[in-house]
Amino acid sequence: MITIQGKGVSTGVASGPLYFYQRAQGTLRRYEVADREAEWLRFKEAQAKAIEQLGVLAEKARAEAGDEAAMLFETHQMMCEDLDYEEAIEGFIKEQGLNAEAAVTDAGVIQAEAFAAMDDDYFKARSADVKDISGRIAGILMGVVQGGIDSDVPVILASDDLAPSETVQLDKSKILGFVTSGGSGSSHTAILARTMGIPAIIGVGEQLKSEYRGREVIVDGGTGTVVLDADEETRARLMKKRAEILKRQELLNQLKGQPNVSKDGQEIRVYCNIGNPEDVHAVLENDGGGIGLFRSEFLYLNCDDYPTEEYQFEAYKKVLSDMGGKEVVIRTLDIGADKMIEYFQLPHEENPALGNRALRICLNRPEIFRTQLRALYRASAYGRLSIMFPMVASVWEVREAKKMCEQVKKELTAEGIPFSDEVDVGIMIETPAAAVLSDRLAKEVDFFSIGTNDLTQYTLACDRQNNDLGRFFDAHHPAVLRLIKLVCDNAHKEGIWCGICGELGADLELTELFLSIGLDELSVSPRAVLPLRQKVRETQVRVVREKLLADLMSDQTHL
Amino acid sequence: MKSFEYTITDPVGIHARPAGLLVKEIKSLAGSAVTISKGEKKVNALKLMALMQMGIKQGETVKIEVEGGDEEAVAKKIEAFFKANL
Incomplete structure (x- = not known):
């Protein structure tokens, strides 16, 4: 078995014989002409x-x-x-x-x-x-004739990169997937593959050898892997994945464009969590209604030094314009704890999860925060931006962060740089302190998004990274679920919206409860959007609400 | 000479499709020379590749100048084209 790694630019899994694109080639001669x-x-x-x-x-x-x-x-x-x-x-x-x-x-x-x-x-x-x-x-x-595929059975097509005219001339019924040694995500091969809904892997380079001609391969466009002569286990795993993808595809066709409305008419927004601008593609493909959490850390992790305002601006702008006016919630810098970056030169901490991280760093080092806020507000002119601060524990932190926003807006106005007047500012609720104080915090901001991963870890005093905690770490712990209800109720009292952007949002066992609580938004990974939509559309909130809310508050459950 | 300014709203900027349509449009308006400029750079709007190579992006403002022919009418048509396609 040989595994080749490239970059997946169109998802899907397919298997078939590897076929090298036949390109009719004449040798280019150069000479001086008489006439x-x-x-x-x-x-x-x-x-x-x-x-x-x-x-x-x-x-x-x-x-x-x-x-x-x-x-x-x-x-x-x-x-x-x-x-x-x-x-x-x-x-x-x-x-x-x-x-x-x-x-x-x-x-x-x-x-x-x-x-x-x-x-x-x-x-x-x-x-x-x-x-x-x-x-x-x-x-x-x-006098060259155009090339193509000369095969009776469908193939995985291998080439350096295909020109647009070559892609259109191809007999589409003969292609199961693409593997190219060169190419880019915006190349015609990639575009064609996505349109056809078949896997494509590009940039495998020298690993693609002509001696592989005719060998059986399995391509996985999601991971960018090409497997030659797969062993039993690998084949079984990939074929299972293929079946799942096909099932998703079917779901997609049924549910794409449908609203996230329960049987009795309660609507909930289903947004996506993303980590870098390229993920927007997956958001749109899965019909996400917006972006509920764009982690801005990638910008810092990808650089050897603090990313400049311009660099950040371009990245935010790209996401906002690619999303075409749909809401995009960008979370300000959230490093520290499990995400460390060299050049921040943060001192070693015994308990980093409880240490100098996220908004705390931003408030302590306003020059870093200011650069990010300037880039964000500048980008706001290109779409519908909301800004979200992570790791809030006190009201004063929010006030101080908002003050910095006002200052940045004043600067931009003075410099004549355009920005949107309609940028919402919200916070993540991920500390028990913020949950308990949510009645007060709701007066300060435009929305809440509950970060259930950290909220669970801090509420239960269970380290997320520690796998040995077993039964003590209960993702459905009533303490956490009650906090979610408390936060949501407090948000609604002040007329602001409340969502979830942690793992729990995609947990289909809890969807009925979340609808019963009345959450306004769930932000999940792009691939979780449609299963969640399906679950929402199957639910009768009126039928389940009373019991679920009573259970949440009763002393009989989760003992 | 007649001129106007326009800020691109298309997310990809002046990409192949609208650039091609624009060249087609201008070809049909014979008799006028049309140029598009961004900052210092200025190109003949009939030159498809040069136009694309200006890499005009969303949010950028370009200046369009029409010289010769029925300048008023041509400028109006091109402005309508930009509004509809870019």
């Missing part, structure tokens, strides 16, 4: 032919995938006629006497490099489009 004018005409003819071929592809794409897909090839048609591109080719042929195929190839490289040098991933990936059209024109000049 430059004739060579130029030869180019013009090939260009016209390419435009004609792309027109055919556009119609094929339109029939298969609609106008949007066809537009890609119409854009390619225009690229073929691009003025700068054509001017460069004309120069190579008429001034230097270069043969047309070499001239086209060189002009393509110039444009492709210009795109590749751009700082935005989307535009970077466009260099493949330029290479594609240049390859097409050069191919026509050299």
Whole structure:
């Protein structure tokens, strides 16, 4: 068994024979032509032919995938006629006497490099489009025939990276999944795979050897793993995963676009927890209603030094604009405890979970906090932002943090930098102190989000990291559940919303109770959204509420 | 010369699709030279790749200038195009 690790860009598990994409290749020759004018005409003819071929592809794409897909090839048609591109080719042929195929190839490289040098991933990936059209024109000049898949059975398709025209020409019924040695998440292979709903793994590099041709492989687009000649155990595990994914897919088709409403009409918002901007894809794919917890730590963990305002701004802005106006709750820095970062140079603590962490660090080191708040408010102009402070234990902490927000807003106004006036500010309820004081805290903020992981650990005095606590660590402990009800009731008394962003939110055994308590929002990992939606839609809150709430307060349960 | 400014709202900025549509639109308005500029950089709006290579992103403001032909009408049409597509 051989395991190859790449980057999964489209989820799913598939198994089948590995097939290497056959690319018809002519050898590019370069020489000086005698009749430059004739060579130029030869180019013009090939260009016209390419435009004609792309027109055919556009119609094929339109029939298969609609106008949007066809537009890609119409854009390619225009690229073929691009003025700068054509001017460069004309120069190579008429001034230097270069043969047309070499001239086209060189002009393509110039444009492709210009795109590749751009700082935005989307535009970077466009260099493949330029290479594609240049390859097409050069191919026509050299009399090359287009390649494809020559196999009777469906295959896992391996290649370096596929050009857009290659992807559209593929016989889709023959492809179970993609593995590419190069490529990016915005490449056409990745886009095609996601549209088709089949797994794709990119960037496996040299690990992909041509001697693997025809061998049986299993690809897992979720983890980015390619397994050759899997052993029994691995195969069984991956096939089980495949069955689960297919079941989810079915659920997705049934539940996507449906509201999270109980049978008797009670609605709850189901949002997602994410850890970095790329996760937005999974949020949208699973139909999350917003982001209830965006952990901003990744920005700090990915850097060797404090991330700059600009760097943070770009990341927040990306998430906000990608979410297209849906609410995004970004939690301010939450390091310390189990997440340590070198350059913060935090002194070693015996009890880090009870130490200098999260908001405490921010209030003690306002310069770090200020940078983050500035980046957040600047990004607020690009979507619907809410800011959330972690690890609150006292009212004064919230007031001090809010004061810093006001100060930052004042600064931005003075500098003429735009930001939204409608940024909500909320807190996480994860210390027993905050839960007990939630009546007071509710007067200070716009929302509560209960962090059940820490709330459980602090309430039960059970270390989250300690696996030996066994029966003493009860995730459904009535003390924690009662605190959740207390917090939610106190929020509603002040007219603010209350949600959960810890693991418990996705616990389907508790969904009925959460609806009965009247929580407004549950923020869960993207893949938990639809199962949760299903559970909500099956529940009759009126039928279960009285009993569940009575049980919560009775002295008969959970003894 | 007629000009106007526009702030891009499309999340991906002036990407391939709208850039292509824009070039198409401008080609149909023969007789006017149209340029798009961002800061110091300025391109002929018919140059698809150069336009994309400006990497114009959401939130950025571009200036569009129309020279020659029925400037007023052309500028209006292009402005409507930006509002609808970008």
